Amino acid sequence: MVSRLPNRPGVGQVGCDLVVASDVRACVKYTVEERGSRMDLQPALTAAIEEHLTVIQQLTAASSLIVQIASELVTTLRRQGKVVLCGNGGSASDAQHIAAEMQGIRVHPGTPQGLLALVLTENTALLTAISNDVGYPSAFRRQVEAIVRKDDLVIGLSTSGRSPNVIEAIRAAREIDARTVALLGEQGELANVADIAICIPSTSVPRIQEAHMLIGHLICEMAQRMTTGEYQTRFVPSEVPSGVA
DSSP states (O other), X not given: OEEEOXXXXXXXXXXXXXXXXXXXXXXXXXXXXXXXXXOXXXXXXXXXXXXXXXXXXXXXXXXXXXXXXXXXHHHHHHTTOEEEEEXXXXXXXXXXXXXXXXXXOBSSTTOOOBOEEEXXXXXXXXXXXXXHHTOGGGTTHHHHHHHOOTTOEEEEEESXXXXXXXXXXXXXXXXXXXXXXXXXXXXXXXXXXXXEEEEOSOSOHHHHHHHHHHHHHHHHHHHHHHHHSOOOSSOOOOOOOTTOO
């Protein structure tokens, strides 16, 4: 089998215009190596990893706040309340991930009853309707006003700390007397409106989001240790009661 590759700078120079299929990998390897020699990404990669480690290490200063948020999760669970999370873009995805982790927190050993956690970006029809009719800054507030009660916990994520719709969601929750938590970057108005706020000492969006996810995992782990004395990273099958087919 013979393949003809398009004439491209560098490819024809090594006789790759007309190649046997078995030689394609050799041509690709040459092209990758040639391009790699022009741009050494190792320094940038190393710097990114070092920056990540520096930011994560500084989370030890927020240990008491992380435990406090975990305690809020437990209180919410025992009151049969729910956790409501919100964010935009990557923070919306992080909120959804954290909500999934939270539903694995059980009220006590031996029961499948877990913590109810919802994300305000899940209903696209509702989100777009509010945004279109009222405005995007109210997209989360209107939902909080409709579904949040005083026994609930509302968590807002914003890397900038300035997302208007997240700020409005936290304000609406405070008006209902629900407890509120904010995860943000190094500063922003969001920190001033929430009951508990953790500010990540970085201006890099990826590093801030990586720290938010670690915090999300930690608060879930600490909460589950508080309720059951152990931590499981997977959902486990519930025992079927005897006599039930």
